[in-house]
Amino acid sequence: MGKTFSEKILGKKAGKEVVPGEIVELEPDVAMSHDNTAAISKTFYKIGVDRVYDPDKHVIILDHCTPAANAKFAQNHKDIRKFVEKQKIKNFYDVNVGICHQVMHEKGHVWPGALILGSDSHTTSYGAFGAFSAGIGRSEMAVIMAMGRIWLRVPETIKICVDGKFPEGISSKDLMLKIAGDILADGALYKAIEFCGPTINRMSVASRFVLSNMAVEVGAKAGYMIPNKETLEYMKARVRKPFEVVQSDPDANYEAIYEYDVTNLEPMIAKPHTVDNVVPVSEVKGTPIQQIFFGSCTNARAEDFEIVTNVLRGKKVHPNVRMLVFPASQEIFLEVLKRGWIVDLVEAGAVIMNPGCGPCMGNHEGVPADGEVVIATSNRNFRGRLGNKESEVYLVSPRTAAVSALTGKIEDFRYLKL
Amino acid sequence: MKIKGRVWKYGDDINTDVIFPGKYTYTVTDPEEMAKIALEDLDPEFAGNVQKGDIIISGKNFGCGSSREQAASCLVYAGVGAVIAKSFARIFFRNCINFGLPALTSAEAVDAIKNGEIIEIDTDEGKITSKAVSFDFPPLPEEVVGIFKAGGLIPYTKRKLGLL
Numbered sequence: 310m311g312k313t314f315s316e317k318i319l320g321k322k323a324g325k326e327v328v329p330g331e332i333v334e335l336e337p338d339v340a341m342s343h344d345n346t347a348a349i350s351k352t353f354y355k356i357g358v359d360r361v362y363d364p365d366k367h368v369i370i371l372d373h374c375t376p377a378a379n380a381k382f383a384q385n386h387k388d389i390r391k392f393v394e395k396q397k398i399k400n401f402y403d404v405n406v407g408i409c410h411q412v413m414h415e416k417g418h419v420w421p422g423a424l425i426l427g428s429d430s431h432t433t434s435y436g437a438f439g440a441f442s443a444g445i446g447r448s449e450m451a452v453i454m455a456m457g458r459i460w461l462r463v464p465e466t467i468k469i470c471v472d473g474k475f476p477e478g479i480s481s482k483d484l485m486l487k488i489a490g491d492i493l494a495d496g497a498l499y500k501a502i503e504f505c506g507p508t509i510n511r512m513s514v515a516s517r518f519v520l521s522n523m524a525v526e527v528g529a530k531a532g533y534m535i536p537n538k539e540t541l542e543y544m545k546a547r548v549r550k551p552f553e554v555v556q557s558d559p560d561a562n563y564e565a566i567y568e569y570d571v572t573n574l575e576p577m578i579a580k581p582h583t584v585d586n587v588v589p590v591s592e593v594k595g596t597p598i599q600q601i602f603f604g605s606c607t608n609a610r611a612e613d614f615e616i617v618t619n620v621l622r623g624k625k626v627h628p629n630v631r632m633l634v635f636p637a638s639q640e641i642f643l644e645v646l647k648r649g650w651i652v653d654l655v656e657a658g659a660v661i662m663n664p665g666c667g668p669c670m671g672n673h674e675g676v677p678a679d680g681e682v683v684i685a686t687s688n689r690n691f692r693g694r695l696g697n698k699e700s701e702v703y704l705v706s707p708r709t710a711a712v713s714a715l716t717g718k719i720e721d722f723r724y725l726k727l
Numbered sequence: 728m729k730i731k732g733r734v735w736k737y738g739d740d741i742n743t744d745v746i747f748p749g750k751y752t753y754t755v756t757d758p759e760e761m762a763k764i765a766l767e768d769l770d771p772e773f774a775g776n777v778q779k780g781d782i783i784i785s786g787k788n789f790g791c792g793s794s795r796e797q798a799a800s801c802l803v804y805a806g807v808g809a810v811i812a813k814s815f816a817r818i819f820f821r822n823c824i825n826f827g828l829p830a831l832t833s834a835e836a837v838d839a840i841k842n843g844e845i846i847e848i849d850t851d852e853g854k855i856t857s858k859a860v861s862f863d864f865p866p867l868p869e870e871v872v873g874i875f876k877a878g879g880l881i882p883y884t885k886r887k888l889g890l891l
């Protein structure tokens with residue numbers, strides 16, 4: 310019987326044939342950590358090792374609370390800089406570069422066929438580039454620092470095939486929310502997802518990323534897809550090593566296969582307080598909002614800025630709404646600056662913030678007040694996620710966020726005359 | 728290993744943000760303080776009243792969301808002896824093993840056992856016993872039992888590297 314991409318990548322690393330359910334000890338090609346590196350480094354030293362096993366394997370990116378919100382966060386960053394210097398870790402990106410999952414591929418640390426582990430749940434994101442990538446815990450990252458290896462369970466695989474042409478204005482975020490609403494937050498628990506089909510093959514790098522990024526929101530360990538032409542070209546310009554695309558065999562074994570046709574997909578929204586509490590936007594349209602969080606590793610790339618700017622150009626953000634804008638990285642920030650979109654957004658009344666996670670996990674830069682409603686282009690709306698358990702967070706696409714900014718209410722863009 | 732304690736029962740999809748809020752992940756690091764905010768956004772009664780050995784029982788997908796291992800370790804520091812759920816989110820399950828916290832899967836036990844009951848778990852026998860009924864749970868995969876028996880991933884790694 311044929312093998313899935315997971316069985317192939319993990320098997321190659323293990324140096325033997327592997328089957329789902331098997332536990333193997335493996336050496337990842339790349340190990341990513343972020344602001345949590347301070348805590349990881351303390352655990353690392355506790356193991357009793359003095360030098361990192363392979364400093365070149367590690368990529369450390371400061372993004373979760375950047376610039377530091379208070380003295381504790383500042384100390385955290387300081388400890389990390391010291392650790393990086395002592396351990397001679399050269400792949401270090403300080404507070405100016407951007408969100409870890411975006412920076413990883415921009416800077417060439419992701420390639421097809423690679424095994425990448427990160428101490429962050431959205432490490433699934435690099436599946437969009439044909440890598441097997443999964444999140445791990447902090448202690449596990451400390452162990453990789455100490456001995457280069459960690460245990461992994463070979464997952465079963467679920468295939469999600471997508472066909473059809475997106476209706477005007479509908480995006481991969483709407484698709485991913487639809488999938489989360491259907492298969493629920495545990496729909497792919499401990500499994501790898503393989504996204505495939507003509508629609509996936511046609512998507513831009515940024516749109517594909519949304520699906521792999523949010524694969525973890527349905528419980529998945531990895532969110533793989535075969536890199537398409539645009540993705541391979543993007544990689545070629547950034548990856549400085551030869552790589553080979555790994556594909557599942559046609560007769561590989563899938564635990565489940567789901568088929569989607571996006572031809573009639575509507576704008577979708579996840580209501581508080583779970584990502585699978587999904588309905589068409591039309592069902593909650595008219596709900597007043599006080600803040601918009603346009604940012605995060607899910608939806609803050611140039612194509613998202615283009616959509617949002619085209620809606621807001623020459624218009625005004627509703628006076629009852631604070632629209633906070635966080636480009637996913639410095640590179641994206643520069644691009645949108647050069648295109649003049651930042652001017653348009655500022656003129657519309659948006660607040661432009663620095664690249665980074667912003668309020669995504671409730672640390673700073675836009676924590677909502679009690680009773681406030683926020684619509685966010687990010688990936689999680691758990692109670693308290695933005696730092697206040699008395700607020701409500703809805704997850705939406707960039708276009709839905711932008712049109713809702715104009716009226717101060719959740720809007721279905723199909724029915725709004727702009 | 729035997730664990731006996733009072734049951735704290737919760738629903739499905741309990742996520743890491745309500746177990747250990749994100750806003751604390753870089754600032755609260757002392758075990759005692761971590762214990763005090765365990766389940767803060769889910770059950771404000773929990774941290775002040777939990778006793779050593781108490782057991783959390785929950786529905787499906789317990790621990791979904793972030794990779795933060797404080798969601799597992801804060802429960803250990805609060806004295807929780809085990810978590811029983813219908814299913815566990817992947818990274819949370821790993822974090823439990825790595826911290827030596829038994830994470831047991833038994834849908835029947837979850838449905839049958841009530842909040843506040845005193846129950847007993849025998850991890851070697853694979854049994855959960857409440858009043859009159861007992862439930863079996865599947866053993867942990869052999870490969871990870873070693874980590875568990877060593878008391879967690881860090882002592883296990885130390886031993887492996889000959890540092891213990």
Ligand code: SF4
Pocket residue numbers: 372373408409410429431604605606607665666669670687688
């Ligand atoms: S933007 Fe949000 S989801 Fe993405 S890495 Fe940062 S905190 Fe995590």
